[in-house]
Each structure stands twice: as structure tokens, then as C-alpha cells.
Amino acid sequence: MSTSSISIKDIKRNWHLVDAKNKVLGRIASDIAQLLLGKNKAYYVPYLDSGDNVVVINAADVKLTGKKEQDKTYYSHSMFRGGLRVKTVTGIRQEHPERLLEHAVWGMLPKTKLGRQMFKKLHVFPGNEHPFKTNLAKEGK
Numbered sequence: 851m852s853t854s855s856i857s858i859k860d861i862k863r864n865w866h867l868v869d870a871k872n873k874v875l876g877r878i879a880s881d882i883a884q885l886l887l888g889k890n891k892a893y894y895v896p897y898l899d900s901g902d903n904v905v906v907i908n909a910a911d912v913k914l915t916g917k918k919e920q921d922k923t924y925y926s927h928s929m930f931r932g933g934l935r936v937k938t939v940t941g942i943r944q945e946h947p948e949r950l951l952e953h954a955v956w957g958m959l960p961k962t963k964l965g966r967q968m969f970k971k972l973h974v975f976p977g978n979e980h981p982f983k984t985n986l987a988k989e990g991k
Contacts (some may be wrong), residue, residue, distance in 0.1 A: 851864065855895075856893045856895060856900070861888075861898070861899075861900050863903055864984065865902065865985045865986050865989045866885055866905070867883070867905050868904060868905070869906075870906055870907065870909050870911065871908040872911060873913065874915055875912050875913065875950060875954055877953060878912065879954035879955045879957075879958060880958060883958035884973065885901060885904050886901040886904060887901050887968060888900030888901035888902065899967050901968050902971070903985070904973065905975070905980055905982045905985075906951060906973065906974045906975065907979075907980055908976075908978060909947055909948045909951045909976050910976040910977060912950060914950055919939050919948040920939075922988065923936050924936070924938075924939075924953065948976050951974050952972065956969060
């Protein structure tokens with residue numbers, strides 16, 4: 851008896867619709883990361899991208915617990931002297947509300963070529979409207 855291994859052509863990708871309205875950021879991000887990694891499938895292996903496509907709606911209405919809404923800060927640096935940029939959660943919510951969820955999910959994926967490939971299957975929208983209605987309809991969701 852031999853062990854069978856999965857190949858890329860055997861992977862079946864599904865589409866999932868996730869509503870983030872009034873959900874806690876970290877909890878929903880971990881659920882989305884599990885779907886993108888493909889850990890919910892029986893044939894999961896860490897060296898293949900066996901994850902599904904995920905469409906997230908209402909990302910602007912995601913909640914944070916405690917005083918994170920006022921206290922949490924996001925840092926980025928342009929690599930030039932004095933190039934440190936500091937943004938709070940409220941500032942990010944006003945400019946790009948979907949980036950809160952994208953940043954949280956990206957932190958839970960591998961930082962490799964495979965992780966970047968998985969992250970491309972995440973589609974986050976701040977409101978109810980999204981252009982993937984036909985793909986979700988094919989899946990019957």
C-alpha cells in the first residue's frame with residue numbers, strides 16, 4: 851500500500867462569503883486565514899496552496915474589543931530618514947476601512963511566495979456590494 855499525495859490539479863477551490871458586520875477583528879481574521887490556507891480540507895499540506903477564495907463584505911463594520919479603537923496604532927516606514935508613519939484605527943477606518951481586516955489576515959499567513967499567492971484570493975469590501983456574485987452563485991451559496 852502506498853501513500854497518495856495531492857497535486858495542484860486535484861485541488862478544488864470553493865468561494866466563501868463572509869459577513870464581517872459586528873464581528874471581532876481577530877476572531878474573524880483567524881477564520882478567514884484558515885479558509886485561505888486550506889486547513890479545513892482533508893488533503894491539506896503546508897507546501898501547496900489548497901485554500902479557497904474568500905469574499906468579505908461589511909469590513910467597515912468590524913469591531914475591536916477594549917480600548918483598541920483609540921489606542922491601537924499601525925506603523926509603516928518609508929526607509930528614508932524621518933519616514934515613520936503612524937496611523938490610528940480611526941484614521942485607517944476613515945481612509946481605507948478594508949485594510950484593517952487585510953492587515954490582520956496578512957499577519958496570520960506565511961511570509962513566503964506561497965503566502966502572497968494565498969493572500970491574492972482574499973477580496974475585502976467595506977460595504978455590501980461586491981463584483982463576485984456570479985462566482986458565489988455557481989457554488990450555490
